[in-house]
Amino acid sequence: MSELQQNSSDRIHNAIRQYLESLQRSGIRQLPRLPDMAPSLATRAAGQPAHAASAVSEATSTQTVPIATSIDQPIALAHSDNIAAPVSQGAMTEPVQTSPPSVEPDPLAALDRVRREVMHCTLCHELAQTRTQTVFGTGNPSARLCFLGEAPGADEDRQGEPFVGAAGRLLDKIIQACTLKREDVYILNVLKCRPPNNRTPLPEETANCRNFFERQLAIIQPEFICCLGAVASQTLLRTTQSLGRLRGQWHDYQGIRVMVTYHPAYLLRAPDRKRDTWEDMKMLMHEMGIELPAR
Template identity: 50%
Template sequence: MSRKTPRQVNLRRAVVQTLESLESAGVKQIDRKLAAKLTTPAAKRGESAKAATARPAPPRASTAPPSASRAAPPAPAAPATPAPRREKDISWSGAALPLAKRVDALAVVQTEVAACRQCKELASTRTQTVFGVGDPKARLVFIGEAPGADEDQQGVPFVGRAGQLLTKIIEACTLNRAEVYILNVLKCRPPGNRIPLPDEVENCRGYLERQLQIIRPEFICCLGAVASRSLLDLQLPMGKLRGNFYKYGDANVLCTYHPSYLLRNPAAKKDVWEDMKLLMQRMGVKLP
């Protein structure tokens, strides 16, 4: 039995994650043309050359002494991974995409994420990328920091202890995970669950922006300081970010503590519940 190439493995993971998201959203079947698009590389679907190729670095003047010119030529550089495209406009003007086109558009981004190697350390240590899961037409999106060990193994965000707590929070709001969309700022697990580095956040920003542009949620809940600061570009402590609504595109954004913080500081659960009540009130969801 032939061994699958890394590209084939990445494509398979992307398709499986997409199908799981579809199932969670209640989609039972898709047509053949759409299914074919899920496994077709973005470059073959008319992606611009600018997004598909990296700009070469300008030549640098040599500072080596004349004798260095006889040294062995350097090894050829590995091909660069194209940087994720950034959404220039987050005003979300125009009509929202129908469900099938949202699924297709998310699948394109997911395939790009699975093949991304912008962050060399993360790409070399990850088991797989973790894209997102839930309803592509969700009113509410939860944004976390980065995948943990459990998420890295399963390829689904928020499935570990913190994820189980998030599920309880969602259910306490009379919702369920299939009704919302859950994702992280980073799509790869940082080694040892360390805090994401600024360049890692920047490398993933384009993917995050495109996910939100496709889903177009009415509400976003940022879980923790990394997600809040990355999305809103506000360098404030969580204590000052909480309790206020911000705007991102057409979405109302509320910030609260990350579930992993609650595992270490159970007393903060009361604060998170107050935030959730505020969010549900704005969404028009009646709590028991």
């Protein structure tokens, strides 16, 4: 085999491997085995009736093949603690989108399976090398309302829980002002690892993590999502519109009503925007049927 042929074969193998990995991260375990055409062709060449060849084909077409056996090295399944194989960021594509699963009988256990997957994820090489730990999510696994933020900061990276620093304390106050407790809602970020120096997440990083946060939301099945900041809003809604254009109106994500507002970290730098945020919260609480005390 020439060097050119070998390089082409390697590229095809890597592309197939990445595709199978993305299917596994999406929860797909088996693929149907394609019917073996060789027996049918050989039978017809020997003059055997076509219906006999058809029987051979049907016998092979009902089998399924576990994805892990389709590649030379098995990849960790959703419930495994093995480390996911790294993929070059330059060749990264968004994970395969699948239909949301049915209602989980035990959402806490389902979330824990995804959490263990996140713990061992190394898709974003830089983040995997610089993080202290991954930051999955916290709160009520059956919450009506989810708060979706951008990415962990230094405090979250140390403690392993989202929104525990100064921005987190402000979010707690916002939740309390809505007559709710942190335990009533579910809080998560788009990214599960802290970007170095709290830089803005890169597009390939949000693409790598989309599979994880979408599965969290599919398990929790909230009625409402409140996106905190531009990154969370644009990523979830797949839009490039500015936060200013997205605020003040309802959006839809797979049948879930989505409200967009400012990130608490931004409110710490621009306290004059707190009034706008409170207007967003009032709109959200009204839609949820929660009566707020007069202020």
